[in-house]
Amino acid sequence: MDETGIRLRIAPELRLFLPASRRHEWHDLACDGTSSLGHLVESLGIPLTEVGPMTAVGPMTAAGSGVESSYQPGPGDVVEVVAIPRPQPMGGHGARFLLDVHLGTLARRLRLLGVDTAYHNDMDDPALVVQANAERRVLLTQDRGLLRRRALWLGAYVRGSRAEEQLRDLLERFEPPLLPWTRCTACNGELSEVAKSEVERDLPDGTRRGIDAYGRCLDCGQVYWRGAHSDHLERIVAEAMRLTS
Known part of the structure; x- marks a missing residue:
């Protein structure tokens, strides 16, 4: 990976959202310093509703730090993009x-x-x-x-x-x-x-x-x-x- 870029590791359960020619595990993206992690994930075609808790490792983060979709990844960050856990927690809301x-x-x-x-x-x-x-x-x-x-x-x-x-x-x-x-x-x-x-x-x-x-x-x-x-x-x-x- 280019140390000035960002690397996303996409879980197998989420690869169905990727274009057929790009359904691989690792995705290297440019770091523009302004895009949120959520924007980068969605730019690949993955709805954030399908993404579970993400973790990042990089020069400015501790190993395995939990990050939100609003997190702005920096150069050298490696982010684990996992599927929403099953069963999905509903936060006190009933299944309607x-x-x-x-x-x-x-x-x-x-x-x-x-x-x-x-x-x-x-x-x-x-x-x-x-x-x-x-x-x-x-x-x-x-x-x-x-x-x-x-x-x-x-x-x-x-x-x-x-x-x-x-x-x-x-x-x-x-x-x-x-x-x-x-x-x-x-x-x-x-x-x-x-x-x-x-x-x-x-x-x-x-x-x-x-x-x-x-x-x-x-x-x-x-x-x-x-x-x-x-x-x-x-x-x-x-x-x-x-x-x-």
Whole structure:
């Protein structure tokens, strides 16, 4: 390394954010004397929401000194850039989420598991940030630009292209408490048991004859029962409970 530059060591878990041609361990960068460590990490394509506690070794630091993203590295500094620890500490905040427009299937699965999950299919990025901040929800997305918005209080990149992979990633990262079958998958409202006599006039004939147990969303009024797709949903719930047990 040029002693006038800075060297970053990128953890394997973070290299997926690097361009395919540059997914190597060590990155040598010029030292301009003004850029923060956070700016340098983001310039490589890594969202700071995915970075854990960093340490630096250099002429002006003790070996293994912890440094913040605001730290201005100097010539000769070597910085360890590691992934956010799993499970991720929430600092006293509960695991409440807001998902962007591209994660609708994941939103429904989280609600199925009883996780407080807000989702809109028509909300733009600035509005997402406003809601996440106001309600102290973790904003989940695969949009790195959205995660780099300075106003955002807390976000997370969702790994995986399929809903199964995305759900596993979220459960491993945040370990949210699971209360399956307690939330409306349509609106996130809480479900309450309801007598069959109160809803039977709105039920299909086959359902009315064969099923006696029902739930209703306290917010939107949607009625739920164990039907033709229950086996598939049961498998999703069982796998999630296994992962978090």
